[in-house]
Amino acid sequence: xxxxxxxxxxxxxxxxxxxxxxxxxxxxxxxxxxxxxxxxxxxxxxxxxxxxxxxxxxxxxxxxxxxxxxxxxxxxxxxxxxxxxxxxxxxxxxxxxxxxxxxxxxxxxxxxxxxxxxxxxxxxxxxxxxxxxxxxxxxxxxxxxxxxxxxxxx
Amino acid sequence: xxxxxxxxxxxxxxxxxxxxxxxxxxxxxxxxxxxxxxxxxxxxxxxxxxxxxxxxxxxxxxxxxxxxxxxxxxxxxxxxxxxxxxxxxxxxxxxxxxxxxxxxxxxxxxxxxxxxxxxxxxxxxxxxxxxxxxxxxxxxxxxxxxxxxxxxxxxxxxxxxxxxxxxxxxxxxxxxxxxxxxxxxxxxxxxxxxxxxxxxxxxxxxxxxxxxxxxxxxxxxxxxxxxxxxxxxxxxxxxxxxxxxxxxxxxxxxxxxxxxxxxxxxxxxxxxxxxxxxxxxxxxxxxxxxxxxxxxxxxxxxxxxxxxxxxxxxxxxxxxxxxxxxxxxxxxxxxxxxxxxxxxxxxxxxxxxxxxxxxxxxxxxxxxxxxxxxxxxxxxxxxxxxxxxxxxxxxxxxxxxxxxxxxxxxxxxxxxxxxxxxxxxxxxxxxxxxxxxxxxxxxxxxxxxxxxxxxxxxxxxxxxxxxxxxxxxxxxxxxxxxxxxxxxxxxxxxxxxxxxxxxxxxxxxxxxxxxxxxxxxxxxxxxxxxxxxxxxxxxxxxxxxxxxxxxxxxxxxxxxxxxxxxxxxxxxxxxxxxxxxxxxxxxxxxxx
Numbered sequence: 001x002x003x004x005x006x007x008x009x010x011x012x013x014x015x016x017x018x019x020x021x022x023x024x025x026x027x028x029x030x031x032x033x034x035x036x037x038x039x040x041x042x043x044x045x046x047x048x049x050x051x052x053x054x055x056x057x058x059x060x061x062x063x064x065x066x067x068x069x070x071x072x073x074x075x076x077x078x079x080x081x082x083x084x085x086x087x088x089x090x091x092x093x094x095x096x097x098x099x100x101x102x103x104x105x106x107x108x109x110x111x112x113x114x115x116x117x118x119x120x121x122x123x124x125x126x127x128x129x130x131x132x133x134x135x136x137x138x139x140x141x142x143x144x145x146x147x148x149x150x151x152x153x154x
Numbered sequence: 155x156x157x158x159x160x161x162x163x164x165x166x167x168x169x170x171x172x173x174x175x176x177x178x179x180x181x182x183x184x185x186x187x188x189x190x191x192x193x194x195x196x197x198x199x200x201x202x203x204x205x206x207x208x209x210x211x212x213x214x215x216x217x218x219x220x221x222x223x224x225x226x227x228x229x230x231x232x233x234x235x236x237x238x239x240x241x242x243x244x245x246x247x248x249x250x251x252x253x254x255x256x257x258x259x260x261x262x263x264x265x266x267x268x269x270x271x272x273x274x275x276x277x278x279x280x281x282x283x284x285x286x287x288x289x290x291x292x293x294x295x296x297x298x299x300x301x302x303x304x305x306x307x308x309x310x311x312x313x314x315x316x317x318x319x320x321x322x323x324x325x326x327x328x329x330x331x332x333x334x335x336x337x338x339x340x341x342x343x344x345x346x347x348x349x350x351x352x353x354x355x356x357x358x359x360x361x362x363x364x365x366x367x368x369x370x371x372x373x374x375x376x377x378x379x380x381x382x383x384x385x386x387x388x389x390x391x392x393x394x395x396x397x398x399x400x401x402x403x404x405x406x407x408x409x410x411x412x413x414x415x416x417x418x419x420x421x422x423x424x425x426x427x428x429x430x431x432x433x434x435x436x437x438x439x440x441x442x443x444x445x446x447x448x449x450x451x452x453x454x455x456x457x458x459x460x461x462x463x464x465x466x467x468x469x470x471x472x473x474x475x476x477x478x479x480x481x482x483x484x485x486x487x488x489x490x491x492x493x494x495x496x497x498x499x500x501x502x503x504x505x506x507x508x509x510x511x512x513x514x515x516x517x518x519x520x521x522x523x524x525x526x527x528x529x530x531x532x533x534x535x536x537x538x539x540x541x542x543x544x545x546x547x548x549x550x551x552x553x554x555x556x557x558x559x560x561x562x563x564x565x566x567x568x569x570x571x572x573x574x575x576x577x578x579x580x581x582x583x584x585x586x587x588x589x590x591x592x593x594x595x596x597x598x599x600x601x602x603x604x605x606x607x608x609x610x611x612x613x614x615x616x617x618x619x620x621x622x623x624x625x626x627x628x629x630x631x632x633x634x635x636x637x638x639x640x641x642x643x644x645x646x647x648x649x650x651x652x653x654x655x656x657x658x659x660x661x662x663x664x665x666x667x668x669x670x671x672x673x674x675x676x677x678x679x680x681x682x683x684x685x686x687x688x689x690x691x692x693x694x695x696x697x698x699x700x701x702x703x704x705x706x707x708x709x710x711x712x713x714x715x716x717x718x719x720x721x722x723x724x725x726x727x728x729x730x731x732x733x734x735x736x737x738x739x740x741x742x743x744x745x746x
Contacts, residue, residue, distance in 0.1 A: 063286045075265070078271055079327070093337070093340050097341060
């Protein structure tokens, strides 16, 4: 198949064409040509250095390239990472809270209950690990100063 | 007091907690809309006036009450008067409703954040239809960002009656959102105090980055000019003043009990007057700052759409009339259109219906608020920027910080009364109480992940808090000034903090603010009654746009229940206390 005849050439580079079969001396049916063009669209585009947007075949809608679809959607990967981090952090905080409470309940019971609780509340809340202070009988510095603050407000 | 109350490690944590609670999504997506609707630059006049007259005094009142009573909302109001414990209970109920529906926004922000790590962004392109010859029909009719929001994120049903199933993707994000909130409130002020440094400061960093980027975008200036051109005639519109008052009121988060809860963890000597002024000023300036960013992005988006529209018209005309490429430009478009209309009238009239009328003003005038602004309009602007993944990640990260900051306040309002009550805190440790509250809220929140979830979200958003809060704050102000006694409260504050109450605060608390709240309340009530039946916006997939529908009766019943549940607490608890006192007085004979 080598004979391509042009007709109805317009100013804006558009044309009709038919493809003839020299051996049989008739034009090939449009349907065959359309399906052939559809299959080889890429080659025809490249021959003209054009693409689907710039070279249009009337009545042949171009098939669009589907967006890439990875096997596992990306968002699930990121979600799982963040989810695991948060669960681990929650577990750590809960466990450290349980451990602190267990240490507090094992502490000396002869010390005054309320003062012990407050001093523990304050030491925990201020983030100061003052567990050694529990075991000593006396309470120095932190407990004394906060007690002072409680008794004499401004 | 038996055991010392947990305290903020330093006053800065308290200020940051209040800022991160007050500066929330409303500053980003409601204030720019109001500014645009009610006169641009001139809206700032009623806004600032309302801030000084209503915002600062009421904020100071709540912080002072919390700091003085050193208890959560229920205990604090019960101390003021035993009959007013209902006010605290109403605050807790409203906070409970709020936290149920607010966290779904964080879930959506997570969803968009996780989807931002793709090239191209999933809301930038439409998916293809079945035979791959064109784009999906719904996406064609609407836009790709709307399609992603309504179809991929919400999978929204055509009306509130079609509930559909629970969507597992948003449900997963909701569970994650609640886990993050639980992580932050797990140990009370100890963990919350550290988290608020981030939730208060990071949004500002992102806003500054966005400001720089926004102002350098092409066409940003159009948006800024459009917004800030003052339309002085709007000052005469009473709706502008009412909306300014409402915005100040709800933006500061008054009446939920969160501010009382935060202030109760303060040192009694803390200067809460200074803090109240600082927090309200920062909240309002953040609103204005965020609207500058929003409008520069609007301007960019509108200019981009306008220019694409012009390009399409140019292409259409070039193709139909076989014109030379490059002959038609934006500047000579009108001239050439006129020439073509006169030279080839029949062909022109054929082409005319396909030609869209491109107008920059109409692009700018699309005023959007709420979730539509963040998830549709902003994403549309972001997809056209360079390195859109980075901007998208930054933006949704900022939304997350703002949302989680507000959630911390909401959950504090619920948890503080619970941990204060000796009955509950003696049986369960703090972590278990927080866990239970988060679990219950999460399970109820799964309703919003159903296909009709967004319609229920709108119901909660519009009706759960509005009327109830106005009433709660009104009762609060009246209670402090007249039931507890303004002079007595003044004496308490002086003993506590050492600073005297100026005449300004006294005048505002006793007179102006209650009057303002009453007028707001009456206005809203009359508005609801006059509109008759309530309506909502439903997404029509066939047309690709929103349509208005009426609420079915059971939805109206839910609305009524929401409003009644919180308001009824006040009289019911007062009645209950009264009855209990009468019975007690009846049991013990009076001593002679």
